[in-house]
Amino acid sequence: MIVLHRLARLLVVLVVVTFLSFVLLNLLPGDPVTQILGLSATEESRARLRQELGLDQPLLVRYLDWLGGLAGGDFGTSYITRMPVGAELAERLPVTLELLVAAQIVALGLAVPVGVAAARRAGRALDQALTALSFALLSTPVFVLGVLLILLFAVTWRVVPATGWTSLSVDLGWNLTSVVLPAVTLGCGQFAVYARLLRTDLIATLQEDYITLARARGLSPRRILWRHALRPSAITLITAVGLNLGALIGGTVIIETLFGLPGVGRLIVDSIFSRDYLTVQGGVVLISVGYVVVNFAVDLVYAAVDPRIRRA
Template identity: 75%
Template structure:
């Protein structure tokens, strides 16, 4: 029953999100006809192409036709490039997945030890310094962080490329070089969120009875933190990782455009400017499915992190 309910909820979310995105795109001025024919085309040619593409049909009719094709696995064909949308998304998805995984790895790799260090002496100089840095990162937009990283590491120090992408199958070293700055730009605000959240939960866990018992048994403070306090304190962190995936996807749209990465986010932005409705809808479906599936996976991770949830 739970699986059926989650599947129904997923379908409902997809239906609402895709319809709203389709409706918002229809409100934008212009259409793909101008991009296809150019500015010199006659009005008669424009009207004829609109009729061929079905752009003169009512919104619900166009959305229904698109949805019916989607149910058969057909994402449509781009108005501009003539390439199937699913093929274009498949080419760009590995870039976005690598970017998001790298950003999550950097965020968690920095946030966990930082949170543990701050929780060992709450209210101390290190805790206050980390809090100030975290608030600064949270208040800085992703595109500003991206520009600052380009200014420092690409222009001033000339250590990393400002734009461009190298596939992991072409050259692993250059691939890591090209993904590092974009991933750091996305990861920095998430690092602040994760570290502050885990620090608060660790402080609360360290005040519980089983931690007091562990101290009475003479266990080392380091072992108590990493072995006995970290795991039960990670529930909120797991939740934040799942929920912040949506924010990371939004950041990926900006970062991919800023750093010139050929990912799904940049594909959606380019398609919006070109009024390529089918391409935008395909990207929205892909992101929506990924977001909902990740949050469903978070529920399963809960049981691995805290066995009490599994028994309940």
């Protein structure tokens, strides 16, 4: 029942999101015909191309035609490149996925030890420093942080390149070099959220009766913290990871454009400017499906982390 409910929810989300994005794109000034032929094209050639692309049909008819093709696995053909949208997305998707995974690794890799250390020293200097750092990172827009990191690590110290991308299959070392700065930029805001959530939950968990009993049994503070307190305190963190993936996906649009990464986010931005409606629609579908699937996976992880949820 849960799976069927999630699938129904996914379908509703896809229809609503894709229809709204389709309408909004068509409300923008300009069209693909102008992008392809230019402003000097004759009205006859423009009408012929518009008919060839199907743009002479009513908006609802075009949307329903596209939706019918999507049900059969056909994302359509790009107006600009004349390439299958599905093939373009498949080519760009590994870049975006690697960026998302790397950003989460950065965020969680920093948040867990920092959050645990702050919880153990609540109210002390480290905890106060974490609070100040969290507010600073959360109040800094991701593109501003990206520019600052580029100026510092790429321009001033020349440790990593400012832009560009090397595929993982081509060279592992250069791939890590090209992904590290975008991943840090994207993950810093999430690190601040995760560390504060984990710190707050850990402080509350350490005051539970079973923790007091564990101390009375003579268990070491390290064992109590990492084995008995961290696991139940991770429930909220897991929720945040799942929900914030949507924010990360949105952030990839900015990050990929800023750092020149050939991912899905940059493809969507380029397609918006070129009025390539079908490519934008394909990207919207991909992002929507990913968001709903991740949230479904979070629900399954709950049961593994806390057996009480499974019994409920």
